[in-house]
Amino acid sequence: MWDVSSRTIVYAAIGAALYGVTAQFQIALPGTANVSLRPSFALVTFFGVAFGPIVGLFVGLVGNAIADQISGWGLLTSWNWSLANGLAGFIAGWWAMSMMQGQNKLVNAAVASAIGVVIGFLFVFTDIWLGTAENFGVAMSDNYIPVVVGDLIVAVILTPILVAAWEPIRESMGR
Amino acid sequence: MAAGPLLEIDSLTFRYRRATEPAIRDLSLTMERGEVLLVAGPSGCGKSTLIRAINGLIPHAYPGEMAGVVRLAGRPTTELRLREISLTVGTLLQDPAKQIVGSTVESELAFGPENLGWDAAAMRARIAEVSDEAGIGGLAGRETYALSGGERQLLAMAGALMLQPSLYVVDEPLANLDPLTADHLLDVLRQLADAGHAVVIVEHRVEEALQLRPDRVLYLEESRVQYLGPVDGFLRVADPESVKLPFEVTLERERARDQGAVKQVVPRREHTELDVPARLAFRNVHVSLGDREVLRGLDASLAPRGVVAVLGPNGSGKTTMFRAGMGLIRPTSGAVEVDGNPAQGRSVAELARVFGYVFQSPSQMLFSRTVRDELLFGPRNLGHRVDDADGFAMATLRRTSLDGLEGILTRPPMTLSFGQQKRLALAIALALEPPTLILDEPSAGQDHRTANRFMDEVRGISGLESTYLITHDVDLALTRADRILVIRDGRVVGDGTPAEVIRDEEEWRACNLHQTSLMRANMAWRPAGHAFLDAASLARAILAQERAATREMEGGSTIDRA
Amino acid sequence: MNVAPRYLGRGSWLARRDPRVLILALAAYVLAAVQVWDLRLLTPMAVAALLYYRSAQIPWRAVRANWAYIAFFIGFIILVNTVLTGGELRGFKEADLHIYFRLPLLSTPISAEMVTYATVQLLRFGSMAAMGFPIAFAMAPGDIGPTFARLRVPYKFAYAIDLTFRFLPSLATDMQTTMDAQRIRGYEWDRVKGGPVGRLRKLGPLLVPVTINAIVGAEDTIDAMDLRGFGTGRRTWLRQLAYGRVDLLLLGAYVLLLLVITALSLTGHTRLWVPDVLIPRPG
Ligand SMILES: Nc1ncnc2c1ncn2[C@@H]1O[C@H](COP(=O)(O)OP(=O)(O)OP(=O)(O)O)[C@@H](O)[C@H]1O
Ligand SMILES: Nc1ncnc2c1ncn2[C@@H]1O[C@H](COP(=O)(O)OP(=O)(O)OP(=O)(O)O)[C@@H](O)[C@H]1O
Ligand SMILES: [Mg+2]
Numbered sequence A: 001m002w003d004v005s006s007r008t009i010v011y012a013a014i015g016a017a018l019y020g021v022t023a024q025f026q027i028a029l030p031g032t033a034n035v036s037l038r039p040s041f042a043l044v045t046f047f048g049v050a051f052g053p054i055v056g057l058f059v060g061l062v063g064n065a066i067a068d069q070i071s072g073w074g075l076l077t078s079w080n081w082s083l084a085n086g087l088a089g090f091i092a093g094w095w096a097m098s099m100m101q102g103q104n105k106l107v108n109a110a111v112a113s114a115i116g117v118v119i120g121f122l123f124v125f126t127d128i129w130l131g132t133a134e135n136f137g138v139a140m141s142d143n144y145i146p147v148v149v150g151d152l153i154v155a156v157i158l159t160p161i162l163v164a165a166w167e168p169i170r171e172s173m174g175r
Numbered sequence B: 001m002a003a004g005p006l007l008e009i010d011s012l013t014f015r016y017r018r019a020t021e022p023a024i025r026d027l028s029l030t031m032e033r034g035e036v037l038l039v040a041g042p043s044g045c046g047k048s049t050l051i052r053a054i055n056g057l058i059p060h061a062y063p064g065e066m067a068g069v070v071r072l073a074g075r076p077t078t079e080l081r082l083r084e085i086s087l088t089v090g091t092l093l094q095d096p097a098k099q100i101v102g103s104t105v106e107s108e109l110a111f112g113p114e115n116l117g118w119d120a121a122a123m124r125a126r127i128a129e130v131s132d133e134a135g136i137g138g139l140a141g142r143e144t145y146a147l148s149g150g151e152r153q154l155l156a157m158a159g160a161l162m163l164q165p166s167l168y169v170v171d172e173p174l175a176n177l178d179p180l181t182a183d184h185l186l187d188v189l190r191q192l193a194d195a196g197h198a199v200v201i202v203e204h205r206v207e208e209a210l211q212l213r214p215d216r217v218l219y220l221e222e223s224r225v226q227y228l229g230p231v232d233g234f235l236r237v238a239d240p241e242s243v244k245l246p247f248e249v250t251l252e253r254e255r256a257r258d259q260g261a262v263k264q265v266v267p268r269r270e271h272t273e274l275d276v277p278a279r280l281a282f283r284n285v286h287v288s289l290g291d292r293e294v295l296r297g298l299d300a301s302l303a304p305r306g307v308v309a310v311l312g313p314n315g316s317g318k319t320t321m322f323r324a325g326m327g328l329i330r331p332t333s334g335a336v337e338v339d340g341n342p343a344q345g346r347s348v349a350e351l352a353r354v355f356g357y358v359f360q361s362p363s364q365m366l367f368s369r370t371v372r373d374e375l376l377f378g379p380r381n382l383g384h385r386v387d388d389a390d391g392f393a394m395a396t397l398r399r400t401s402l403d404g405l406e407g408i409l410t411r412p413p414m415t416l417s418f419g420q421q422k423r424l425a426l427a428i429a430l431a432l433e434p435p436t437l438i439l440d441e442p443s444a445g446q447d448h449r450t451a452n453r454f455m456d457e458v459r460g461i462s463g464l465e466s467t468y469l470i471t472h473d474v475d476l477a478l479t480r481a482d483r484i485l486v487i488r489d490g491r492v493v494g495d496g497t498p499a500e501v502i503r504d505e506e507e508w509r510a511c512n513l514h515q516t517s518l519m520r521a522n523m524a525w526r527p528a529g530h531a532f533l534d535a536a537s538l539a540r541a542i543l544a545q546e547r548a549a550t551r552e553m554e555g556g557s558t559i560d561r562a
Numbered sequence C: 001m002n003v004a005p006r007y008l009g010r011g012s013w014l015a016r017r018d019p020r021v022l023i024l025a026l027a028a029y030v031l032a033a034v035q036v037w038d039l040r041l042l043t044p045m046a047v048a049a050l051l052y053y054r055s056a057q058i059p060w061r062a063v064r065a066n067w068a069y070i071a072f073f074i075g076f077i078i079l080v081n082t083v084l085t086g087g088e089l090r091g092f093k094e095a096d097l098h099i100y101f102r103l104p105l106l107s108t109p110i111s112a113e114m115v116t117y118a119t120v121q122l123l124r125f126g127s128m129a130a131m132g133f134p135i136a137f138a139m140a141p142g143d144i145g146p147t148f149a150r151l152r153v154p155y156k157f158a159y160a161i162d163l164t165f166r167f168l169p170s171l172a173t174d175m176q177t178t179m180d181a182q183r184i185r186g187y188e189w190d191r192v193k194g195g196p197v198g199r200l201r202k203l204g205p206l207l208v209p210v211t212i213n214a215i216v217g218a219e220d221t222i223d224a225m226d227l228r229g230f231g232t233g234r235r236t237w238l239r240q241l242a243y244g245r246v247d248l249l250l251l252g253a254y255v256l257l258l259l260v261i262t263a264l265s266l267t268g269h270t271r272l273w274v275p276d277v278l279i280p281r282p283g
């Protein structure tokens, strides 16, 4: 799980690049002001669950930073959010690999992703310290809850779809 | 230098971890410096597995069960690390887009030396040498994503040259290259052999690979060695249907098989066009992608009936042309017409009922969990009512001979083999009953037999009025098409029947095309006024002519040839 | 959207700097900027950032859309922080605010403090973005890996970043091809109907082939890396990086900025400061 081979590196790079490429897709949730679904986030949890916590960390951290850079927002402007994405991927990957083995793969993926999101994004509370959120209330109602709601929906729906597509191919490739 | 031959394989058997059958059985082989070995055989026979066993990926990166031994300069690969093997063996894989890891030409070339800890000055000196050797000096400073397919393959080759290995293993390097670029790559390999390196090349395009003047041929079938020995022996035993051989060889083989009672070939007549509006017409079309103008005033009209082939160098705009035709990209100026009406304003989905488009790489559209869902996706999106899903799916699969596979309806599409995926993609296109098919590189990545069968099946599809194919395979275009368009730099530079377009030899070469043995034979022997024939038919036609001539001379008596 | 790296600042003054400077200067600036609420400090900082941005000579037309996005996003951050906090900013009690008027319905006070706050956020995020642009446009594509490696990022991680940029353009092309292939089958994601969750699920036909193909295709890339000895020992880089005098001066300036700002911040000199002109005169 902690071994960094060329396989780990290539998967990590592909995941991060895919995150950058798919960041253009966004779906607004009607009835809410600031919750939007970011489908690209599913790549963070999927790569974490499928290839381990290191890959998950990289895809979230570097993928989000690169997506920010592509949009113009800047590589480091919201570095704490990139780190939060990375943590979500890391935790999802770690949970899937070490906490639940031998159960239904799809349920497993969804649960691990959900845990990754809920815990990983706690890191966005650093916005209070960085001055992007004025106080705990703003950070909670405007940063943490929206991102967790949006990413939970994305991760729980899309991660199993990707896992379901990947599993039979992994079986037949058999490396 | 360690003792022993450069490469020595001793009764190698290998089974991949999840496979039930070995991919290679009991293979023995010895190679000396300066030797060139051509490896051929149908898809799945174990060619790539052999390559992996030589370059150490087996057993170092692919787990499985291995018996026998592979020695490099006397030392078993099992005892060497990949790092050490990389100093002896250089590898070139089929798909250049995937084996290039650097963002720029320089960083790609430096990749191997960097991993081995060279210092920068040594790397720079070696890069200069290698750029010369591989003839890619002109690419210096370029970004790899902006290179054409041919340039990428040459760069990958140069990357393998960097570490000065003594043995090169090359796995189907020609698959997506235009003929002239392929020749150039083969030249580089030949020079390596002349300089005393050994080369193992896997290639379906045997005719072209013979330019490399291999010393020996290894022919594999069902993971066993069928033939290992000199080239002429191979040409005597090889089956012209499974590998593509020079025409002279096919002729000799037909002659040997000829019992004087072959059924008469009925050659196709060259197609004459009727006076109906073109199915697809381009009028002075310009298309820019990024900051590059890819189509620069393209004028062409493609008839509603018959087969049209589009030839041209890598990056000349062939794929772009049909993407514009399908409404997938909008021309910056000029007009596209479909059946005499402007295509603008018609949606892609509407045009998909006229043109069934089969992409070069079929897996890029497969996403469903089962083949059945995959087939129904298009019709459902377009609001067709499908009552009997299984029946509909089976009927569609039957048209591309996929219906025989066990449990096909519930197989995940991505687990099919490349050839099967290609057929599935064709079935998907056919599900909308289009009168015209567009095939992008239908033969690339498939062995000769599979590719030919695929093309035969396309010809046999009922209700199909026309087929447009993009290809680098000159013989495929000449023998299958009624008309050929030659594209260069985003313009049509040749347009006519096969016989017409090859007349201007200079232009033909300027488009990175070359003369094949079949082409020359057709020009010399083809019955007057007839279309180009495939190798087997032409051979039979020639034999028939010969027989008729001798019969005439001998006053009608049948003779046996010595 | 164009995701391929565009080396538009090629040859500019900033592009000739050691690429490490671009990363370190940005990091120093970001860390400094988040500590500053005083416009008297932030305005000169933003000017410095703007000059830095200009020295990369990025053509305006190429990045107009990016700036529009940034403006929108900053507006959003300002809006939520001013409205949602009920006007209580930076520890100011409502009684201390210089209020112009109250918003109808919400009765949020609009004050001199709030206007100052909005200006600060605008300058801060705008200048951080400006400092970030040169990384995309004034850094040679092949420099990314060596730059991070020389910043003491472990080489495998640095190489992964390099590879990410290598994959971006080709995956963008693959995505385009898949979109085209599905459009032919009557599927266009922009026109997919249904609720947000339904639309999310219907992203499968795009997301699945692109992702799975990339992973399957990775086998060749992995082989190509293993075959050239990746990860088997000490690694060197072709690209040699050395700070020149100008590089060190530039970098020194940004580090100094960070140190000074941190010192000022610790001694309480960077708090929100409301310019006199904004304070309403009674009467
Ligand atoms: N990683 C793998 N795991 C399991 N089986 C494999 C693996 N790679 C190849 N095989 C199987 O081993 C056999 C030989 O495959 P190989 O790739 O060597 O064929 P090939 O001759 O190179 O075919 P092609 O012409 O299509 O490239 C095939 O049946 C294939 O399905
Ligand atoms: N999205 C894009 N952005 C920029 N350039 C592109 C894009 N797509 C293709 N090109 C460039 O346009 C040129 C023509 O591409 P096209 O795919 O039509 O060539 P082709 O004739 O089909 O070549 P090949 O035989 O290699 O398939 C190429 O140089 C390619 O690099
Ligand atoms: Mg193969």
Ligand SMILES: [Mg+2]
Pocket (backbone or CB within 6 Å): B318, B319, B320, B440
């Ligand atoms: Mg093409």
